[in-house]
Amino acid sequence: SEISKWILQTSEAFLNLKLVCCCLSLLYLLACKPQSSYSHEQAQVWAGGATSKEGYLALLQESEDTHRHYINSLSKQIAQLKEALQMRTQQLQESLEKARAKGVLPMGLEGLHRPQTHTDLQEFFKAQLSRAEVQSGEKLPSEYAVIPYESFTLHRVYQLEMGLTRHPEERPVRKDRRDELTGTLEIALQVLNGPRKHGERRRRSYSPSDFIEGLTRTERDKGTVYELMFKGERPQDFRQLVFFRPFGPVVRVKNERVDTRHMLINIIVPLSRRADTFRQFINNFRKVCIQQEGKTHLTVVYFGRDQIDEVKAIMDQTSRETQFRNFTLIQLNEEFSRGRGLEVGARAWRRSHNVLLFFCDVDIHFTLDFLTSCRLNAEPGKKVFYPVLFSQYNPSLIDNNQSPFPSIQQQLVIMKDAGFWRDFGFGMTCQYRSDFINIGGFDRNTKGWGLEDVHLYRKYLHSKLMVIRSPSRSLFHLWHEKQCADELQPDKYKMCMQTKAMSEASHGHLGELFFTQEIQEHMERQKLLNDSSHLR
Numbered sequence: 001s002e003i004s005k006w007i008l009q010t011s012e013a014f015l016n017l018k019l020v021c022c023c024l025s026l027l028y029l030l031a032c033k034p035q036s037s038y039s040h041e042q043a044q045v046w047a048g049g050a051t052s053k054e055g056y057l058a059l060l061q062e063s064e065d066t067h068r069h070y071i072n073s074l075s076k077q078i079a080q081l082k083e084a085l086q087m088r089t090q091q092l093q094e095s096l097e098k099a100r101a102k103g104v105l106p107m108g109l110e111g112l113h114r115p116q117t118h119t120d121l122q123e124f125f126k127a128q129l130s131r132a133e134v135q136s137g138e139k140l141p142s143e144y145a146v147i148p149y150e151s152f153t154l155h156r157v158y159q160l161e162m163g164l165t166r167h168p169e170e171r172p173v174r175k176d177r178r179d180e181l182t183g184t185l186e187i188a189l190q191v192l193n194g195p196r197k198h199g200e201r202r203r204r205s206y207s208p209s210d211f212i213e214g215l216t217r218t219e220r221d222k223g224t225v226y227e228l229m230f231k232g233e234r235p236q237d238f239r240q241l242v243f244f245r246p247f248g249p250v251v252r253v254k255n256e257r258v259d260t261r262h263m264l265i266n267i268i269v270p271l272s273r274r275a276d277t278f279r280q281f282i283n284n285f286r287k288v289c290i291q292q293e294g295k296t297h298l299t300v301v302y303f304g305r306d307q308i309d310e311v312k313a314i315m316d317q318t319s320r321e322t323q324f325r326n327f328t329l330i331q332l333n334e335e336f337s338r339g340r341g342l343e344v345g346a347r348a349w350r351r352s353h354n355v356l357l358f359f360c361d362v363d364i365h366f367t368l369d370f371l372t373s374c375r376l377n378a379e380p381g382k383k384v385f386y387p388v389l390f391s392q393y394n395p396s397l398i399d400n401n402q403s404p405f406p407s408i409q410q411q412l413v414i415m416k417d418a419g420f421w422r423d424f425g426f427g428m429t430c431q432y433r434s435d436f437i438n439i440g441g442f443d444r445n446t447k448g449w450g451l452e453d454v455h456l457y458r459k460y461l462h463s464k465l466m467v468i469r470s471p472s473r474s475l476f477h478l479w480h481e482k483q484c485a486d487e488l489q490p491d492k493y494k495m496c497m498q499t500k501a502m503s504e505a506s507h508g509h510l511g512e513l514f515f516t517q518e519i520q521e522h523m524e525r526q527k528l529l530n531d532s533s534h535l536r
Contacts, residue, residue: 128246132222149215149227152181154208184226185211188241192230206230212238223247260375265296265430266349267358270341272303274362275310277480280408281362282314290324292368297326297355299348301341303334338427339442339452346436354380354434359453363478364389364428365412370474374430377468384431384460387472390414391422392479397505397513412476417506421471424499426457428475439463451492479503 133147140146151158157177158169172178185208192206212229219225223246230239267289271278278300289296300315302308308331315327330348332341342359349355358374360366370387377385395411398418411418443455460467482503484496504510512519 124249125246128222129244132219132225132244132246134225134242134244147217147219149217152214152216154185154211157181181214181216184216184243185214185228187243188228188230191241192239204233206239221247258376260372261295263295263375264355265358265371265374266299266345266355266433267296267360268299268301268342268345269360269362270301270303270336270338270345271311271362272336273307275307275314277362278311279314280478281364282318284365286318286322288366288368288371290318290322293371296371297328299328299330299345301330301332301345303332303336303341305331305333337452339456340444342452343442343444346433346441349433354432357431357433357436359427359429359431361427361477363480365408365476365478367474370472373472373474377470378430378432380432380434381465383466383468384429384435385468386426386429386457387470387475388421388423389425389428389472389475389477390419391425391477391503392419393417393503393505393509394479397509408478414473417509419476420502420506422477425453425477427453429453429457431460435465439465451495 148160150160155171156169157172160168172181188211189206189208192203196203210231212231214229215227217225223244226243226245228241228243230241232238267285269281285298289298300311302311312329315329319325319327328345328348330344332344334340338361346357356375356378358371373387374385377383377387390412392411395406398411439456439459441456442452457467482496482500484493484500486493488496505513
């Protein structure tokens with residue numbers, strides 16, 4: 001009804017007015033407090049203990065200039081907030097006058113005042129704090145349920161969850177992560193250097209050089225806790241501060257229907273030789289894309305002439321038996337280059353409409369669920385999809401004692417000893433052809449194996465398109481023996497050898513193979529002991 005709609009609009013106006021007032025009050029309080037964010041140079045002066053009169057005067061002048069610039073900046077922001085407050089107030093008055101003129105001003109409008117909304121928000125944050133494991137422990141079912149902390153210093157973060165690309169010690173790469181930690185440190189310094197309580201003795205001034213170490217962890221349904229340690233007044237005295245950043249309630253961002261019925265996927269596969277592997281790929285393509293799906297096109301870009309007749313025969317046979325005609329075979333008489341093949345395949349599309357591209361390799365196994373993820377996570381002009389596939393270990397090492405040997409479907413299970421998330425690879429991707437062309441495609445100077453996918457990935461990271469990066473439970477890299485060619489450049493050869501080592505077996509399984517002799521000797525000793533005990 002019109003009354004309900006008007007009440008909703010008025011509530012929104014009151015909420016906006018509350019937020020503006022809160023911001024104005026906060027900025028005013030900050031302006032009245034001394035600046036407590038220290039620069040690197042200031043920290044060095046305090047830590048170094050400048051004793052000369054000139055040193056103190058220079059420090060005092062620098063602090064005064066910084067404070068003056070800070071106050072000028074806050075004054076501008078206060079003026080802008082005042083202007084916004086006046087505009088919101090005028091809009092609210094106009095809404096009230098229109099409602100009064102129409103005779104639809106409801107009773108009890110005073111119930112929409114600011115304190116109630118502010119109190120509700122405070123109560124929610126307090127509830128989040130009480131639920132989080134900050135002030136007391138929580139009963140956990142096992143050691144695997146513990147959420148570990150990350151520790152950090154001024155310049156480093158030390159972490160347990162590394163995957164295959166992160167390091168146990170590193171500088172935070174993402175700006176938002178750096179801002180999160182430095183912002184928490186600045187808040188701690190503001191607290192330490194804030195006004196003294198009544199009757200409290202004079203305290204020392206704290207700077208970033210006094211920060212020793214911090215701990216942080218996130219409980220995903222509650223918030224993030226930070227524990228920061230600073231040097232105290234004496235060598236054995238320390239100051240500990242604990243902060244909690246509560247998470248708010250879930251906010252609906254989008255609720256829309258996505259129709260994928262007409263989203264054709266052009267699967268592009270660069271290939272050279274490997275006819276047997278291609279036959280295995282086509283068998284999976286028939287099951288997923290032809291028998292179940294139907295909205296796909298396969299483009300094969302073949303390098304050279306060796307085994308080209310076998311590849312053609314496989315495609316012709318598939319077309320005859322299934323009546324599937326969405327095949328394109330492009331032959332290039334040149335040295336194999338993965339980036340070159342994908343580039344040619346993408347630009348060879350001649351149909352008028354924009355098409356979704358899936359850059360794929362011949363040793364990849366995917367399911368129908370992956371094609372759905374491909375369609376849902378890529379959007380022209382907005383986002384590209386870079387799934388993290390599950391890479392299979394050498395099945396002859398994993399399943400060497402099984403008889404009969406497991407089929408491909410039985411081998412493809414996501415387990416620790418069966419494979420790993422290939423989070424250092426960026427070759428498999430779903431993106432629209434228009435985005436690929438606009439971003440500039442692959443680096444055409446890249447030859448052979450490696451790095452072409454990383455260069456393209458970085459182009460998207462440097463653009464305004466959203467990169468969707470997540471593990472895919474329905475995309476697998478099938479194990480095959482890897483050959484690292486002697487003609488590769490040193491950096492590429494090193495990458496190739498690292499990948500080869502990672503792809504054989506898990507750390508524990510490789511350890512068993514390495515210590516096979518010791519394990520066998522131990523088993524024989526145990527057998528002798530058991531036999532002797534039975535004889536007694």
